[in-house]
Amino acid sequence: MIEVYKTYDDGLRQINDFEEGCWIALTNPTATELLQVSDRYQVDINDLRAPLDEEERSRIEVEDAYTLILVDIPTLEERNKNNRYVTIPLAILLTKGAIITICLEETPILKSFMDGRVRDFFTFKKTRFILQILYKNASAYLQYLRVIDRKSEEVEKKLHASTKNRELIELLELEKSLVYFTTSLRANEVVLEKLLKTENIKQYPEDTDLLEDVIIENKQAIEMANIYSGILSGTMDAFASVISNNLNIVMKFLATVTIVLSIPTMISSFFGMNFVNIPGMEAKYGFYIVTAGAFVLTALVAYILAKKDLF
Incomplete structure (x- = not known):
């Protein structure tokens, strides 16, 4: 699916054609849509396909006609009627005429921009838009980490009187989610550090505070993920003994x-x-x-x- 947005004097509007200063949002795009964008903005088709691979690593690539920023974002995956927390790639391409985002599925991070729920968001202010996406991404990690923490506490309460392995398996799934989050957050941290040194992305003085906030949020998410992972690991060891004792x-x-x-x-x-x-x-x-x-x-x-x- 391809959607095009542009900021006008009366606010953000969805348009039907590519215009100067627009935002092109590709969600699980078809081969035809990728070719259309590739031909229009002279983007390598392989770079457009990169975020469609769930195992693609986070990175920044600078080309003559565009700059590719690839980060991991958190999402929910349903498995055996249970929610599982994983990460998927999100690509942001900065071109001369537009900014392009590509993701495998619809994500609340971009949806908040589409719905006009982000203040001071303009499609033509490309650097700020990139930083706002990265800030929303770090905030989403923090939100999911709090959900994982609350869910782990609920499972712990069940474990006190349990003699089965179901609760331990739930904790194992949460611990695996934290490992995915920690790995992705560390990869995103490298991207943020390179973003500071990339000359192709203009650094405006008014965006300095926002970039610092993005880095702080990302570091806080890494610390929280490490703390929760350590707690869960110790909890699983302790409750394995509790189940045996029960x-x-x-x-x-x-x-x-x-x-x-x-x-x-x-x-x-x-x-x-x-x-x-x-x-x-x-x-x-x-x-x-x-x-x-x-x-x-x-x-x-x-x-x-x-x-x-x-x-």
Whole structure:
């Protein structure tokens, strides 16, 4: 899908054709759309296809007619009816006539610009637009990290009484998401450092503060990802032992119950044998006496085991 936007005096509008100073947003584009943009702005088709590969690394490439900025952005992926946090590439191409963004799927980062929810956003102010996208990206990482932290706390509460592996698997998925985030954030940090030194992208004094904010947000996201990853790793080790201990408690309880129930079973088995001279068989209340004795002995054994904290 291809969408074209441009800022006018009355605000941001979606247009039908390429114009000077426009923003071209490509979302999972077709080969025809890529060729159309490539021919119009003299962009290498391989650079346009690069963000369509989920394994593509973050980088900056400077060419004669354009500059390619490739970063990783966070997104949600549904797997087995559960949300999984991953990263996908987002390409920003700075050309002489327009700024081009390419992504595999629709992302809230760019959607906020399309909906006009970003202040001081103008399609013709290309440097600021790039920095605003990078700032939104770093903020999105922080938002997802907070969600992961809250979700991990919910899973921890379930683990306290769990004897199954389901919760541990959920924590493992969260830890894998944090590894993806940390790797992508570090790659984005390298891109930001190169962005400072790239002469093809004009550095305006009014954008200096925004660039500093982008770098600070990205560093904060890296620190948070490292902290949460360390906490999750320790939590998984601790709760693996908790689950094992919970299973031991269940097995101990079942063994104790088995011992207690074996007493009346053993007594009834003795008196159920097909012998002639069974003690008490001539007594009028023999059955009730034996039954009561079995219950008393069972209760006594249960009391002793309970005092030893075996229940």
